[in-house]
Amino acid sequence: MINSIYQLINPHFFSIAYSNIDFNKNVIVRPTYMSICQADQRYYRGTRDAEVLQKKLPMALIHEACGEVVYDSSNTFKVGQNVIMIPNIPGNSPEHIYENYSKSAKFMSSNVDGFMREFVNLPASQLVQFNNIKPNIAAICELISVGTHAAFRFNKAAHEKREIIGIWGDGSVSYILSCILKEMFPNSKIIVIGKDIRKLSCFSFVYKTYLGSNLPENFTVDHAFECAGGEGSYFAIDDIIKYIEPQGTVMLLGVSENKVAINTRNVLEKGLSFIGCSRSGRADFENAINLLQKKDFQNRLCTIVNEEAPVCNIDDIHRVFKKDSENLFKTVFRWSV
Amino acid sequence: MIFGAILAGGIGKRMNIADLPKQFLLLDNKPIIIHTIEKFLIVNRFDKIYIGVHSDWIQYMNDLIEKYNLDKTKLVVVAGGKDRSDTILNIITAIKNSFPDNKEDVIVTHDSVRPFVTKRIIDDNIDAAIKYGACDTVVSSADTIVVSNNNDTITDIPNRNFMYQGQTPQSFKLDLLLDSYKRLTDAEKDILTDACKVCVMKGVAVKLVMGEYSNFKITTINDYKVAQAMVGGKKLD
Numbered sequence: 001m002i003n004s005i006y007q008l009i010n011p012h013f014f015s016i017a018y019s020n021i022d023f024n025k026n027v028i029v030r031p032t033y034m035s036i037c038q039a040d041q042r043y044y045r046g047t048r049d050a051e052v053l054q055k056k057l058p059m060a061l062i063h064e065a066c067g068e069v070v071y072d073s074s075n076t077f078k079v080g081q082n083v084i085m086i087p088n089i090p091g092n093s094p095e096h097i098y099e100n101y102s103k104s105a106k107f108m109s110s111n112v113d114g115f116m117r118e119f120v121n122l123p124a125s126q127l128v129q130f131n132n133i134k135p136n137i138a139a140i141c142e143l144i145s146v147g148t149h150a151a152f153r154f155n156k157a158a159h160e161k162r163e164i165i166g167i168w169g170d171g172s173v174s175y176i177l178s179c180i181l182k183e184m185f186p187n188s189k190i191i192v193i194g195k196d197i198r199k200l201s202c203f204s205f206v207y208k209t210y211l212g213s214n215l216p217e218n219f220t221v222d223h224a225f226e227c228a229g230g231e232g233s234y235f236a237i238d239d240i241i242k243y244i245e246p247q248g249t250v251m252l253l254g255v256s257e258n259k260v261a262i263n264t265r266n267v268l269e270k271g272l273s274f275i276g277c278s279r280s281g282r283a284d285f286e287n288a289i290n291l292l293q294k295k296d297f298q299n300r301l302c303t304i305v306n307e308e309a310p311v312c313n314i315d316d317i318h319r320v321f322k323k324d325s326e327n328l329f330k331t332v333f334r335w336s337v
Numbered sequence: 338m339i340f341g342a343i344l345a346g347g348i349g350k351r352m353n354i355a356d357l358p359k360q361f362l363l364l365d366n367k368p369i370i371i372h373t374i375e376k377f378l379i380v381n382r383f384d385k386i387y388i389g390v391h392s393d394w395i396q397y398m399n400d401l402i403e404k405y406n407l408d409k410t411k412l413v414v415v416a417g418g419k420d421r422s423d424t425i426l427n428i429i430t431a432i433k434n435s436f437p438d439n440k441e442d443v444i445v446t447h448d449s450v451r452p453f454v455t456k457r458i459i460d461d462n463i464d465a466a467i468k469y470g471a472c473d474t475v476v477s478s479a480d481t482i483v484v485s486n487n488n489d490t491i492t493d494i495p496n497r498n499f500m501y502q503g504q505t506p507q508s509f510k511l512d513l514l515l516d517s518y519k520r521l522t523d524a525e526k527d528i529l530t531d532a533c534k535v536c537v538m539k540g541v542a543v544k545l546v547m548g549e550y551s552n553f554k555i556t557t558i559n560d561y562k563v564a565q566a567m568v569g570g571k572k573l574d
Contacts, residue, residue: 001375002364002452002568004551016551018453018567020365023375024406030379030456070379073406079381118455119379312457337457 006116006317006337007058011046014314015058026121028071029083033139034115034311035064035332036324038229039255043109044321048257060113063087065335066130066138067120076124083127084141084289085120088279100149100279107279116317118337128285133292136307139332140176144288144301145280147177150225150251151184152284157275158223158249162188166243168212168236169227170194170203172304172329173253177225178206179300183291191221193239195232199328205300212239219243229254237262246270253277304329310336338442339463340432340511341377341386345370345398345449346417346424358394359555360449361401365568369555370398371405372452377445378408380459387431388449389417389424422518422529429515442511443467446532450555451505453567459506461546466508469544473533475501476548504548507532517541 005017021028040061042048048056066084069077077083089112091104099105108114130138165181165188167174174192181190182205189207193215194200200209210219212235222245228236233256240250241263250272267274280288291297306327308320311334324331345360360370370388377386390398398414415431417424425446436442443466447454458474465472478500484493514532517539521529525538533543555564 001379002372004453004455018551020367020372020568021375023378028379070381118457337455 001119003121004118004337005060005113006314007060007113008043009058011044011053012318014317016314017058021119021121023071024073026123027069027074027077027127029067029085029120029122029127030070031065031067031085031115031117031120031335032082033066033135033332034062034335035139035143035330036062036321037064037143039063040109040114041321041324056111059109060116061109062114062116063107063109064140064142065115066135066141067115069127070119072124074124077127077129081129082131082133082135082138083129084138084285085115085122086126086128086282086285087114087142088281089126090281098149099281116335125282128282128289130289130292133289133298134302136305136332136334137292137298137301140172140301140305140330141285141288141292142280143172143330144176144180144291145284146173146253146277147180148287148291149280149284150177150253150277151180152287153275153277154223154225154249154251155184157273159247161222161245164189164191164207164221166221166224166240167192167227168194168224168240169229169232169254170196170199170209171227171229173229174225174227175203175304175329176301177227177253178203179297180291181225182206183294183297193236202303202328212236215239215243220245221248223249223251225251225253227253229256231256231258234260241266241270241272244270244272247272249273249275251275251277306331308333310334312336338384338436338439339382340428340442340444341380341383342425342428342444342446343370343373343377343386343388343449344417344421344424344446344505345388345390345394346421347391358391359561361394361397362555362561364452364564367405368401369452369564370449371401371407373447373449373454374402374407374412375405376452376454376456377447377459378411380456380463382460382463383411383445385413385432385435386411387413387415387428389415389428392416422526422532422535425514425532426518429511432511440510440512441467443508444511444514445506445508447506448554451552452555452564453549453551453553454506455549455552458546458548458552462506462508465544465546466510469542470513471507471509471533471536471541472544472546473507474504474546474548474552476504476550476552478502479550501545503531503533504552504554506546509536513541
């Protein structure tokens with residue numbers, strides 16, 4: 001069967017490539033809902049290094065999506081089953097390495113085509129079935145799994161005093177992580193530190209929110225998550241080092257294009273631990289889907305999802321990428337090409 | 338019920354490159370018609386997919402279905418007719434023999450040599466046929482259309498805003514198509530090259546469904562080369 005692949009060939013330019021899908025290999029999935037990640041936006045707008053763009057394009061974008069099984073020669077899934085597609089393609093890694101950190105792992109919409117295709121063929125191991133989740137929320141499951149991955153590693157690494165957990169950043173990652181931590185650590189006080197009062201006002205379920213420029217003198221946290229990313233990484237990490245209690249654990253989730261200076265003197269003095277978190281593996285997706293079975297959890301996520309009109313052609317792809325720049329949090333859309 | 342009807346009755350004379358009818362030529366190591374059938378098979382709204390093949394090539398077609406391990410429970414191969422309309426009629430007859438009494442049945446007819454058809458186009462066809470009774474897949478005409486009644490000088494240049502190029506699928510409520518066809522005179526039947534024209538000639542409204550320029554018909558050597566170039570692009574997975 002000939003498949004249509006919607007590839008970004010240059011920033012702001014899409015073209016359709018065609019390739020044959022072998023009908024008797026893997027599971028064939030029709031993507032139904034997709035969500036735009038900042039990484040996709042950076043490719044779309046061309047804000048990555050020219051050298052990186054030259055190397056990676058043409059490439060289909062989008063690594064957050066759910067779909068429906070339309071054909072499965074392995075009989076693992078029934079036709080019509082809703083599934084989340086896992087963009088991480090595990091390589092061969094030793095057992096002590098999580099699959100998303102394997103040197104030989106690949107990531108769809110980073111080193112190989114993402115989900116903007118008429119059909120996606122994946123091995124059953126890269127699909128997780130779901131029921132009772134709205135598809136426009138299921139579309140952001142990848143980002144939720146990044147949060148469950150970070151929370152899981154935090155739980156393994158951080159000391160037991162978890163009275164106050166600070167989250168720096170007020171974007172989608174921060175919001176989703178706040179939801180996860182509230183579920184996983186109900187006795188902890190979640191405090192979010194951001195810079196946009198409109199966004200912070202959405203965090204109605206956390207203990208407190210603060211503007212970064214307005215933190216009280218005696219402010220302190222036991223552990224911290226850095227979700228600012230970009231130019232904000234430096235200021236967030238610097239604040240965290242200043243306000244965190246000794247021997248706290250700092251989880252780093254924000255992606256920075258540039259190197260970030262770190263006040264190592266105070267890191268040493270406080271005996272802090274820094275753990276970098278990126279992407280996620282199958283177990284994290286399964287944990288995310290389990291969390292989504294809780295109505296409160298799913299309902300909270302509804303408030304940050306902006307569903308745009310369905311995408312039927314390349315003009316519509318441009319439309320949703322432009323709208324995404326105006327939306328405060330996540331942009332999702334039905335994939336109807 | 339919803340039926341697919343893949344039209345492969347031709348024997349490929351226009352291509353003039355091989356004894357093999359064009360629908361059986363390989364595109365990325367797979368016959369063109371197999372690509373087309375697979376695209377229909379993946380649309381699970383179809384109850385059955387009929388394939389109208391020239392009688393000399395029925396065994397060949399059945400062997401291909403076996404070779405490519407296609408879902409035989411969904412596929413029915415029938416003999417094509419002397420022309421396109423005849424092939425459609427043969428398929429309708431076969432459907433009526435097996436599933437006689439459903440007035441709401443829909444048939445989605447499609448050229449076997451349009452393998453670039455998309456799921457969206459097929460779904461839109463099914464929806465439009467259910468809602469309007471008949472539909473045709475079209476794209477806006479990129480070129481100006483020139484009419485010449487004497488094949489020598491221009492008779493008219495119609496406003497391009499109202500000009501479309503017809504593609505397939507063409508889809509219908511099965512009984513509506515059959516009734517319209519039965520009401521054609523022999524003279525009308527003789528000039529018939531298009532299933533939608535049956536409806537138009539009998540005053541039945543035919544809804545337009547937007548196609549894609551990529552959903553072209555592989556008719557000439559040049560088309561075949563273009564199709565090969567299209568699927569030979571950079572693969573990233």
